[in-house]
Amino acid sequence: MNIRRKLYSWIYPRRCPGCDRLLEPDEKVLCRCCDELVVRTGEVVCVQCGKPLRDRGQDLCPDCKRGHRFTAGRALFVYSGPMKEAMYRFKYENRRCFGDNFAVEAKGRYASLMKIWGISCIVPIPMYPGKQKKRGYNQAMVLAQRFGEGFNLPVKDLLERVEDTPPMKGLSPGTRRRNMKKAFHMKESAVQFNKILLVDDIFTTGATMDAAAEVLISHGVQAVYALYVCVGEGK
Ligand SMILES: [Zn+2]
Ligand SMILES: [Zn+2]
Structure with missing residues (x-):
């Protein structure tokens, strides 16, 4: 932890994301x-x-039987109970500090998995620039930075969102996939990274992850993995 962050945690002690x-x-x-x-x-x-x-x-949930562009992904929590509140505060109420809590959890549970997967770089799912300007930050970037510190891995902002996708709640997996198809572009070359970890806050059907993974793979990345704070409840 650098001095600035140490000072920050002293002035602003850690809060519970749930309450x-x-x-x-x-x-x-x-x-x-x-x-x-x-x-x-x-x-x-x-x-x-x-x-x-x-x-x-x-082995597979119903959504994954169709297959994905990423090799594997893992979550910290199920999107239920206090985690619903936590995600809302983290995304919309400027509780960026929760990124520290999630990074502690991620490091404790998945540091060795990152080595097994052979991850060389962490990439956040980007937000549409207009939306990010309005909100002031991209929660996936906050997570990527904190996870990067926890896992001791570099973080690269390789992707950009070129289309503002409509909210996908309630849409079928097919419609979600179609909506996401042209959502991402590559910002800079990724050829020096073989295995990339994509980071996002919530995973539902995987349409966003698939679209981002597709762009990375088509630009020479060997394999894409994913880590998210919450995953929807299984069927
Ligand atoms: Zn609490
Ligand atoms: Zn699955």
């Missing part, structure tokens, strides 16, 4: 109360997207 209360020194990610309420993705998950599976006999 926004200040954390006690021994609470690292969530307060005790929210920690009991959140659902962490466990052992029985879809091998591709990391969504919890109800049926232990299956």
Whole structure:
């Protein structure tokens, strides 16, 4: 941690993403109360997207049976309970500081997986410039930077969003894919990176990840993996 960030954490002690209360020194990610309420993705998950599976006999969730452009992805939490509030504050209420909490969780659970995957660089899912200007920040970039510090990996802003896609809540997977098709462009060359980790806040059907992975792969990246804070509940 550099001095500026150390000073920042001293002036602004860490808050609980679930309820926004200040954390006690021994609470690292969530307060005790929210920690009991959140659902962490466990052992029985879809091998591709990391969504919890109800049926232990299956490898893939229904959404992933169609296949994806990224090799594999993992989540920290299921999008339920206090994590819904947490994601809202993180995205819309300027609680960028939650990125630190999520990075602690990510480092504790996935640092060795990053080595197994052989990740050489972290890339955030970009936001449409107009939208980012209005909001003041891109939450995926905040995550990428914090994860980069946690995993000790470089962060590159390789992609740009060239089309503002409409909100996708409630849309079918096919419509989501069509909407995302031309959403991303490459900003700079990625040839020096073999394996890239894409980072975003929430994963639902994977249409966004697929579109971003497609652009990276078509520009010579060997394999694309993904890490997100929340994943939708499994079917
Ligand atoms: Zn809490
Ligand atoms: Zn899946």
